[in-house]
Amino acid sequence: xxxxxxxxxxxxxxxxxxxxVILELIVLSFFMTILFxxxxxxxxxxxxxxxxxxxxxxxxxxxxxxxxxxxxxLSSPSxxxxxxxxxxxxxxxxxxxxxxxxxxxxGILNFNGPQSxxxxxxxxxxxxxxxxxxxxxMYETIKAVQMNKQAMKLLDIKLSEGExxxxxxxxxxxxxxxxxxxxxxxxxxxxxxxxxxxxxxxxKLDVRVIGFLEKNTYTTIGQDSQVYLDRYMVLPMMHFxxxxxKDKEFYDFQWKVLLxxxxxxxxxxxxxxxxxxxxxxxxxxxxxxxxxxxxxNTTGIVVLSSMMEQNQQILILLTVTLSLFSLVTIYFVLRxxxxxxxxxxxxxxxxxxxxxxxxxxxxxEVLLLSLTSFGLTALSVSFILGALDxxxxxxxxxxxxxxxxxxxxxxxxxxxxxxxxxxxxGRE
Amino acid sequence: xxxxxxxxxxxxxxxxxxxxxxxxxxxxxxxENELVMITGRSGSGKTTLLNIIAxxxxxxxxxxxxxxxxLTNKNYKQLADFRQNKIGIILQNYPLVDExxxxxxxxxxxxxxxxxxxxxxxxxxxxxxxxxxxxxxxxYPKELSGGEAQRVATxxxxxxxxxxxxxDEPTGSLDEESEQIIFDLLTDLHRVGKTIxxxxxxxxxxxxxxxxxxxxxxxxxxxx
Numbered sequence: 001x002x003x004x005x006x007x008x009x010x011x012x013x014x015x016x017x018x019x020x021v022i023l024e025l026i027v028l029s030f031f032m033t034i035l036f037x038x039x040x041x042x043x044x045x046x047x048x049x050x051x052x053x054x055x056x057x058x059x060x061x062x063x064x065x066x067x068x069x070x071x072x073x074l075s076s077p078s079x080x081x082x083x084x085x086x087x088x089x090x091x092x093x094x095x096x097x098x099x100x101x102x103x104x105x106x107g108i109l110n111f112n113g114p115q116s117x118x119x120x121x122x123x124x125x126x127x128x129x130x131x132x133x134x135x136x137x138m139y140e141t142i143k144a145v146q147m148n149k150q151a152m153k154l155l156d157i158k159l160s161e162g163e164x165x166x167x168x169x170x171x172x173x174x175x176x177x178x179x180x181x182x183x184x185x186x187x188x189x190x191x192x193x194x195x196x197x198x199x200x201x202x203x204k205l206d207v208r209v210i211g212f213l214e215k216n217t218y219t220t221i222g223q224d225s226q227v228y229l230d231r232y233m234v235l236p237m238m239h240f241x242x243x244x245x246k247d248k249e250f251y252d253f254q255w256k257v258l259l260x261x262x263x264x265x266x267x268x269x270x271x272x273x274x275x276x277x278x279x280x281x282x283x284x285x286x287x288x289x290x291x292x293x294x295x296x297n298t299t300g301i302v303v304l305s306s307m308m309e310q311n312q313q314i315l316i317l318l319t320v321t322l323s324l325f326s327l328v329t330i331y332f333v334l335r336x337x338x339x340x341x342x343x344x345x346x347x348x349x350x351x352x353x354x355x356x357x358x359x360x361x362x363x364x365e366v367l368l369l370s371l372t373s374f375g376l377t378a379l380s381v382s383f384i385l386g387a388l389d390x391x392x393x394x395x396x397x398x399x400x401x402x403x404x405x406x407x408x409x410x411x412x413x414x415x416x417x418x419x420x421x422x423x424x425x426g427r428e
Numbered sequence: 429x430x431x432x433x434x435x436x437x438x439x440x441x442x443x444x445x446x447x448x449x450x451x452x453x454x455x456x457x458x459x460e461n462e463l464v465m466i467t468g469r470s471g472s473g474k475t476t477l478l479n480i481i482a483x484x485x486x487x488x489x490x491x492x493x494x495x496x497x498x499l500t501n502k503n504y505k506q507l508a509d510f511r512q513n514k515i516g517i518i519l520q521n522y523p524l525v526d527e528x529x530x531x532x533x534x535x536x537x538x539x540x541x542x543x544x545x546x547x548x549x550x551x552x553x554x555x556x557x558x559x560x561x562x563x564x565x566x567x568y569p570k571e572l573s574g575g576e577a578q579r580v581a582t583x584x585x586x587x588x589x590x591x592x593x594x595x596d597e598p599t600g601s602l603d604e605e606s607e608q609i610i611f612d613l614l615t616d617l618h619r620v621g622k623t624i625x626x627x628x629x630x631x632x633x634x635x636x637x638x639x640x641x642x643x644x645x646x647x648x649x650x651x652x
Contacts, residue, residue: 002539002540009527009528012527013526013527343521343525343526344525344526344527346519347519347524347525347533347536347584348536349484350482350484350511350517350519351512351536351537351539351584352508352509352511352512352513352537352539352540352588353508353539354504354505354508355504356504356505
């Protein structure tokens with residue numbers, strides 16, 4: 001009680017000093033908070049998204065079919081079948097994982113959702129509603145990604161509701177509903193079990209909602225390091241049992257899907273030479289070798305990883321510098337305050353208090369200032385972002401304690417060494 | 429009865445590699461209800477002696493007895509308890525805490541008192557009445573004259589009813605009238621049975637004590 005009363009009186013009596021110290025500590029707490037949030041985010045990345053890529057090399061498959069060469073190749077169903085076989089081999093390979101996440105908008109019938117879900121919304125170039133050539137109905141174009149089975153597993157996609165795409169969802173079956181996932185922004189617009197008519201690569205399909213993604217779920221797509229899926233529909237990247245030429249619409253759909261499918265990423269601990277040998281062997285077995293294996297250096301995953309590391313280093317540097325600056329300035333501010341309080345402490349000493357009491361007053365005052373500053377910062381951050389990890393609050397309190405000790409320890413040792421008559425005469 | 433006894437007491441201070449002996453082989457007895465004046469040049473060791481008597485500091489060698497109790501090896505917590513209950517101290521430079529009013533200043537030595545709040549208040553008002561400042565209880569130090577501030581400090585020194593009052597230059601920065609008021613207060617306390625030890629440069633004031641001790645180069649000389 002005496003301690004609290006003393007702290008309060010001391011703070012109130014030197015309001016300007018208390019205000020300056022609190023202000024400085026709030027800035028420090030704010031940087032600490034950013035550092036914590038950044039660390040937490042990078043840890044989440046590391047645990048969920050980045051973990052599969054730890055100690056792995058990522059290579060990209062790029063088909064070399066262009067213009068006339070592509071037209072000639074695709075005119076023959078047996079050639080398209082080579083793509084089908086190759087994709088099957090990639091998909092079932094034991095020596096690497098083949099992941100593919102492709103961004104391809106889909107048309108949607110009877111859409112009543114917000115414009116933010118439409119393709120091109122973020123770029124301010126929304127695709128106008130169009131009349132389908134297949135059923136002559138009006139379709140809107142929404143943002144969508146197609147993900148293969150391995151990508152779904154490797155990227156550890158989390159749902160807020162429903163279930164992930166089952167293995168059989170990746171095998172195309174005529175006249176069967178295709179299971180899809182929807183981003184969190186679709187919640188309230190559709191429910192699990194709802195059937196939606198879409199047009200994907202000019203093929204009319206019936207899809208059924210089986211789950212909603214957790215808010216802020218994201219993935220990398222090609223060179224885009226971070227694509228949030230909140231406003232996306234996630235379709236399975238489908239595989240076919242055979243290639244059929246008799247229905248042109250379906251044939252075109254098949255080769256388009258397959259061309260998307262084989263241009264994926266290989267995730268493996270193997271080096272470039274070993275993986276090239278392995279993949280070329282699979283190409284030979286499928287009788288399709290018109291593709292290149294690109295190195296991993298430019299992929300979004302690598303860019304994201306290095307960006308996160310750099311950001312964190314800059315933040316750590318900034319926070320450490322600021323902490324040292326705060327420590328030094330607060331130490332000198334408190335020393336000045338101590339000199340101003342010398343008269344009071346002398347009276348306390350002659351009134352039966354000890355040096356330990358006085359040190360407890362100084363320590364409590366610094367602790368109170370630190371906790372107040374952290375409390376204000378934590379309150380503001382929690383108000384904006386919601387309740388944070390309990391470790392943040394515990395860490396803040398522990399940091400305030402350690403900070404107060406570091407600040408007051410030199411003052412204590414200086415104070416303890418000071419001859420009593422110096423203190424009573426007001427000299428340091 | 430002997431109140432304060434020093435036997436071969438010395439006090440040294442270390443400043444860097446140098447050792448500075450402030451008091452040398454002090455053998456001194458102060459009896460109960462004495463009015464003792466201690467004089468000497470600046471740096472002669474007067475304040476150091478008062479600090480040791482008050483338990484604010486410890487002798488480097490020799491012994492210190494208070495009512496025949498050996499205080500030499502007591503720890504600072506025990507000395508603080510002793511100081512709070514047995515000794516009243518009046519300082520020249522620091523009479524009062526600026527951010528507390530007169531009432532709160534007098535209350536400081538009661539920080540761990542067992543008395544009820546009402547009894548504490550009653551006691552503080554009595555002390556303020558004794559020093560003639562009961563009407564200034566709510567005033568802050570900046571609203572008081574130097575003499576008034578020193579009277580409040582005297583009330584604070586008396587609040588725990590100590591046996592002994594130590595006053596370090598209590599009138600050093602006061603005008604003549606205030607000086608006389610403070611000295612009258614101290615002599616009045618002496619009359620009611622308190623032991624008063626005053627450190628002073630003031631030769632006229634020093635003559636008014638029952639006994640005068642001069643300290644020169646850490647050595648005691650009884651003048652009277």
